[in-house]
Amino acid sequence: MKGDRIYIFLFLTPAFIITGIFLYYPFIENLLQSFYNTDGFFNSTFIGLDNYIRLWNDEIARTALFNSLELILYVTVFQVGIALILAILVDSITKGAAFYRTTFFFPIVISGAAIGLLFTLIYNYRNGLLNEILVSMGMERVLWLTEQSSLYMVAIPTVWNYVGFYFVILLTAIQKIPNDFYEAAKLEGITGFQKMFRLTIPLIVTDLKTCMVLAITGTLKIFELVYIITRGGPGNSSEVLGTYMYQKAFEDTAMGYGATIAVLIVVLGLTLAFITNKLLKREEVTY
Amino acid sequence: MEQARERRLTFWERMQERYFSQSKIGKIFIYVVLTIWSMTTIFPLAWVFLNSFKESREIITDTFKLPTDPTLQNYVNAFETVNIGRSYLNSFIISGSVVLLVLFIGGIAAFAMARMQFRLRGFLQTLLVASLLIPSFATIVPVYRMMIGMDLVNTYRALIIPQTAGNLPFAILVISGYMATIPRELEEAAVMDGCGRFRMFTKVFLPISLPSFATVGIFVFLWSYNDLFSSLVLVSHEKVAPIVVLLSNVSSQYGTDYGLMTAAIAMTVIPVLIFYLLAQKTFEKGATSGAVKG
Numbered sequence: 001m002k003g004d005r006i007y008i009f010l011f012l013t014p015a016f017i018i019t020g021i022f023l024y025y026p027f028i029e030n031l032l033q034s035f036y037n038t039d040g041f042f043n044s045t046f047i048g049l050d051n052y053i054r055l056w057n058d059e060i061a062r063t064a065l066f067n068s069l070e071l072i073l074y075v076t077v078f079q080v081g082i083a084l085i086l087a088i089l090v091d092s093i094t095k096g097a098a099f100y101r102t103t104f105f106f107p108i109v110i111s112g113a114a115i116g117l118l119f120t121l122i123y124n125y126r127n128g129l130l131n132e133i134l135v136s137m138g139m140e141r142v143l144w145l146t147e148q149s150s151l152y153m154v155a156i157p158t159v160w161n162y163v164g165f166y167f168v169i170l171l172t173a174i175q176k177i178p179n180d181f182y183e184a185a186k187l188e189g190i191t192g193f194q195k196m197f198r199l200t201i202p203l204i205v206t207d208l209k210t211c212m213v214l215a216i217t218g219t220l221k222i223f224e225l226v227y228i229i230t231r232g233g234p235g236n237s238s239e240v241l242g243t244y245m246y247q248k249a250f251e252d253t254a255m256g257y258g259a260t261i262a263v264l265i266v267v268l269g270l271t272l273a274f275i276t277n278k279l280l281k282r283e284e285v286t287y
Numbered sequence: 288m289e290q291a292r293e294r295r296l297t298f299w300e301r302m303q304e305r306y307f308s309q310s311k312i313g314k315i316f317i318y319v320v321l322t323i324w325s326m327t328t329i330f331p332l333a334w335v336f337l338n339s340f341k342e343s344r345e346i347i348t349d350t351f352k353l354p355t356d357p358t359l360q361n362y363v364n365a366f367e368t369v370n371i372g373r374s375y376l377n378s379f380i381i382s383g384s385v386v387l388l389v390l391f392i393g394g395i396a397a398f399a400m401a402r403m404q405f406r407l408r409g410f411l412q413t414l415l416v417a418s419l420l421i422p423s424f425a426t427i428v429p430v431y432r433m434m435i436g437m438d439l440v441n442t443y444r445a446l447i448i449p450q451t452a453g454n455l456p457f458a459i460l461v462i463s464g465y466m467a468t469i470p471r472e473l474e475e476a477a478v479m480d481g482c483g484r485f486r487m488f489t490k491v492f493l494p495i496s497l498p499s500f501a502t503v504g505i506f507v508f509l510w511s512y513n514d515l516f517s518s519l520v521l522v523s524h525e526k527v528a529p530i531v532v533l534l535s536n537v538s539s540q541y542g543t544d545y546g547l548m549t550a551a552i553a554m555t556v557i558p559v560l561i562f563y564l565l566a567q568k569t570f571e572k573g574a575t576s577g578a579v580k581g
Contacts, residue, residue, distance in 0.1 A: 004403050007484040011403075012411075015396035015455050019418065022452035026429035027421050033428055086324060089317050096318070102564075103325035105571060109563045111513035113531040114555040117538050117548060118331055127545070129334060132350045160327065168571050221422050224515045224531075228538050242516070245424050250520055255428050262424040269420065 033259035044256075051260040060236050061261065064244040065268075067151055068220060071240060072272070074155045075162075076215040080208065082159070083166035088196065090167075091174045101171070105164035112161065116228030119157045123229070150230050150238035157225050162218065166211045173207035174200060209280040216272045220265055241265050332556065339549035346545045361550035368547070369533060370525070371554055378529040381446050381522070382511040388451045389507050390500055393458030398488050400459060401466035402474065418456040423517055426453075431520055441524040446517060454507045465499035466492055501569050509559070530555050 034051055038044040055061050090100050107115070122129040123144040131141045145153055177200065185199050201208070223242035226232060232239035232247070241261060249258020338346045340357040349355070365371040400408065430449045431440070439445045469492065477487045493500075515531040522528055528536075537551050563570055 004405075004484065008399050008403050008405050011395040011399035014392045015459060016411075018392065018448070018452045019455050022430060022433075022449045023418060023421060023426060023456075026426035026433070029429035030425050082324075086321065089321055093314075093317060093321075096321075100321050100325055101571070102567060103328050105567075106560065106563055107328050109509060109559045109570065110556050111515070111531050111534075111559075113513070113515045113534040114552050117534050117552050118335060120538055120542075121335070121545065121548060121552075122331060127346065127350060129331065129350070136351070163324075164328075217420070217422075221424070224513075227515065228535055242424060246516065246519070249428055250431075255432075259428045262422075262428065265422060266420075266425045269422065273420075 030259045030262055033256050034263050036256040038256040039253045047256075051257050054257065055260050055264065060239060061244060063236050064232075064239040064241050065264070067238060068222075068240045068242075068268075070151060071155055071158065071222065072216050072219045074152075075158050075219045076212055078155075078159045079162050079215050080166050080211045082163050083170055083211070084201075084208070086163070086167050087170040087174055088200065090171060101168070104167050107161050107163075108165050110161070112224030113228055115157050115161055116225045119153075119225070119229055123153060145230060145234065147234050147237040150234060154222075154226050154229055154238050154240075157229070158219065158222060161225070162215070166215070169207055169211055170204060173204040177203050205280065209276065212280070213273050213276050216276060217269045220269045220272075241268075335549045335552050335556075338545070339553045341546065343544060343546040346549070361546035362554070364544075364547050365550045365554060369537060369541070369551070371530070371533060371551060373526070374528055374530040374533040375554075377443070377522075377527055378512055378531075381443055381450075381529055382508050384443070384447045385450045385454065385511045386504050386508050388447070389454045389458045390504055392451070393455050393503070394462060394493065394496075394500065395488065396455070397459045397462035397466055398492055401463040402492070403484075415456040415460055419460075421453075423449075423453060423514075427517060427520055434521060441522055441527050443522070443527055445521040445527075446529075449517060449521070450511050450514065454510060458503045458507065461503050462496060462499045465496050469495055498569070498572075501566075502572055505562075505566065505569055512559070 035046060035048060036044050037047045037050065086100075086104060090097050090104075125131060125141060125143055128144070130144060134141060181199060181203065182195070185195055221242060222240055223246065226238055226240050226243050227246070230238045232243045241264065245258050245261040245265065248254045248261060334350075337354065338350060339361050340354040340359070341349075342358060342360065345354065345356075400411065426449070434440045434445045434449075439448075473491055473495070474487065477491050482490060512529070513531060515535060518529050518532050519535065523532055534551055534555060537548060541547050
């Protein structure tokens with residue numbers, strides 16, 4: 001349209017000024033900071049790759065990295081797995097489907113902080129929900145948050161929190177499959193579980209892939225639940241990259257080093273997303 | 288669409304007749320599994336709500352019973368000892384501003400991206416998609432330094448501005464995706480009627496795209512309201528701290544006051560839950576379109 005130039009400029013400028021200054025510039029600046037030894041304000045010396053060498057040799061960082069990867073594995077498998085099962089089941093019923101949709105989805109709207117506090121109460125030794133159930137069944141109390149168990153105890157609320165999200169995505173995808181496909185399958189004599197594995201799942205594989213990429217990148221960003229439920233403890237046993245980055249940058253004021261950990265988080269996210277995409281490469285199905 | 292739906296239902300009905308009605312066990316099994324999962328989501332919250340009306344002592348002794356002597360003391364404590372009212376207000380000021388800013392700035396940008404032709408369009412589109420991959424960890428250190436430099440730390444703006452920046456790419460992509468589907472004829476009709484680009488936006492595209500604005504608004508609100516990480520760094524002072532920071536403080540400082548903890552959880556959860564029950568459709572639609580954001 002004639003005279004659009006001025007409007008294009010007017011309409012786009014505010015958005016790109018804000019994202020430019022407070023999103024893109026900090027992102028680049030963060031990369032630069034990772035080459036400095038800095039507390040963020042007064043002392044700042046260029047130290048080349050020293051932060052990266054420190055990261056490589058940092059035992060806690062390694063624990064945090066492996067914990068994050070372990071969490072990603074559990075969370076992706078269980079979140080997407082449970083969501084897929086629930087979606088297929090809900091799709092096969094007519095009565096009560098709306099009720100299940102509502103109850104499955106709502107944990108998503110609750111903040112991680114509230115869920116964290118909720119699970120603190122559930123795991124609590126003296127009168128947590130779990131121990132009260134045990135006691136009422138005449139059993140001994142159990143210490144739920146130990147060095148061995150803490151990572152699982154963080155994985156459970158993470159899975160619980162987001163299953164509904166993937167459930168809705170997958171259910172929508174399943175319901176989009178046209179009836180003709182099932183009719184054709186019936187003519188071919190494909191039924192039951194065979195139908196599920198040879199028809200339903202292959203047809204929603206793009207959506208499954210999206211879910212997995214989202215689960216992986218989402219789990220890398222996990223912070224609230226760990227910070228509130230375990231603070232990375234006991235003894236760093238449940239430290240993840242997010243909480244360790246926060247601790248280094250803002251509690252130990254090693255901002256340069258914190259920035260380095262953030263770079264690791266980004267690189268890891270991109271790599272894992274890329275790998276998942278490659279592994280699950282398929283022709284997209286359009287109806 | 289309607290027809291397809293009907294056909295699908297009949298198909299499933301036949302399907303059910305075959306596998307589930309004939310074998311009742313199959314059907315019962317499905318309902319049992321689904322009900323168990325819905326119990327896991329309902330039960331913990333019901334437990335918290337119930338206990339928030341008991342004294343801390345009663346929570347310890349009779350955690351599963353209905354409150355014998357319902358009390359609002361925990362809620363009174365939440366307002367008096369930790370000033371939850373203040374945090375509520377802070378949360379709504381911050382998240383409300385973020386939503387309004389994102390919808391306004393993102394809305395006009397989306398309009399330009401969707402309906403106008405210019406050279407950099409493809410590049411900007413790619414840039415927006417790429418920026419969905421930037422986690423807040425990767426910007427927080429420089430943002431914190433900038434906020435210190437501008438003397439904004441522990442003011443509302445310290446959180447509002449970076450959250451707005453972080454949510455804009457998502458908003459622009461979703462809204463422009465919606466606007467791109469609006470038929471060209473409407474645009475031409477608006478031109479015939481002598482609308483300029485700005486009036487075309489406010490009179491035609493904004494009203495038609497309202498559903499996408501609602502979806503984006505809800506999700507941006509949730510992300511902002513629930514964002515503990517940036518809040519801890521940028522607005523941790525009691526005067527400006529949003530409710531998630533308060534929850535985090537409660538867990539570390541009042542970890543033994545169960546009554547206060549349950550009341551604090553209940554108060555954080557109730558507003559969003561009511562909101563969700565009222566606008567469930569929009570929430571769920573947001574989940575599927577929200578899938579573009581990591």
